[in-house]
Amino acid sequence: MKARPHNVCLTALAGAAAVTAGLLATHAPVEARPDPVSMPGSGVICDQASQTCYDRDGVSLPHTRTYFGPQAERRLWSGLIGRPPSREFSLSNGTVCDVREETCWSDGNGRRRLDREMTRELFGKVTRPDREITTYSGRCTLARGANLMHDGTCSLRLVERRDGVTRYVVNLPDERRFVFSDRSDRLQVTDATGSWPVTYIDHGYTGVFRWRDMTLVATRANSGLGRSRNASEGIGELFKDR
Structure with a gap:
């Protein structure tokens, strides 16, 4: 029987080692990424x-x-x-x-x-949430007088509290945050400058908030405002599912 050349044996051994390494790599456990x-x-x-x-x-x-x-x-x-x-x-x-x-x-x-x-x-405790806080994406424009301060994306958030106070929160990407509170059908806005009475106009798919010399126009993505009898209900349609 004719002996195999030495280099042929080495090639066969190398191929077997490669196959074994591949199998080990295939079945090796994947480490879970740690929670940051x-x-x-x-x-x-x-x-x-x-x-x-x-x-x-x-x-x-x-x-x-x-x-x-x-x-x-x-x-x-x-x-x-x-x-x-x-x-x-x-x-x-x-x-x-x-x-x-x-x-x-x-x-x-x-x-x-x-x-x-x-x-x-x-x-140190688990508080009972007032209600699920729902967030929607939208588009907003913010102007002070004739000066346009923002025109782009925003988020709309509704918070309903057990004490009967409803808050509508508009967040802009530049970290501006406007909190509109509805108390007995009277709307006001609160930010770092203080609290101010607000008028609200329902334009179907868009709601317009006005206070002092500020105008905030918010349009909810993929949903519109329902026409309603008062400002409070109209704002609710902007932030709630119908």
């Missing part, structure tokens, strides 16, 4: 993506220093100078926490759902 949000201590939530920690009062410099170091604390401190205290903050996993409501929410299909674990960890 952690709860390292009681009442503390830390976000690895932003190198920031939070407690029941919002952004926390001391906890950020403890878990991410002095450099992260200095960076955070510089970003907070001159800004009002945080009332709401967002985490990189999509969770949003409101320190006034003492509630954390997770987004799903455009609706905010109560995040029981995060709420319990941060605030």
Whole structure:
């Protein structure tokens, strides 16, 4: 019997090793990506993506220093100078926490759902939500007199409270936020400049808010406003499913 050449044997062994390596790679377990949000201590939530920690009062410099170091604390401190205290903050996993409501929410299909674990960890309890907070996409224009300040996308949010106060929140991409409150059919807006009476005009697919020298025109995406008997009901059609 004629012996195989030495180089042929080496080639066969190399091919077998490659096949074995391929099989091992195919069946090797895939490591799960770690959650960027952690709860390292009681009442503390830390976000690895932003190198920031939070407690029941919002952004926390001391906890950020403890878990991410002095450099992260200095960076955070510089970003907070001159800004009002945080009332709401967002985490990189999509969770949003409101320190006034003492509630954390997770987004799903455009609706905010109560995040029981995060709420319990941060605030020490699970608060009962007033109602599911529904968010819609839209397009807004904001003008002060003849000066156009924004013309583009926006989000519309409805918050109904058990005390009978309804809030309509319009968020612009530049972090401007307008909160319209409906109290006994009387509409007012609140922002950093104060609270002002508002007139509302229903234009079918579009609602127009006017106060002082400001005009905010909001159009809800893929849905319109129903004609109604008073301003309160008209605004409700802008923010609610029919």
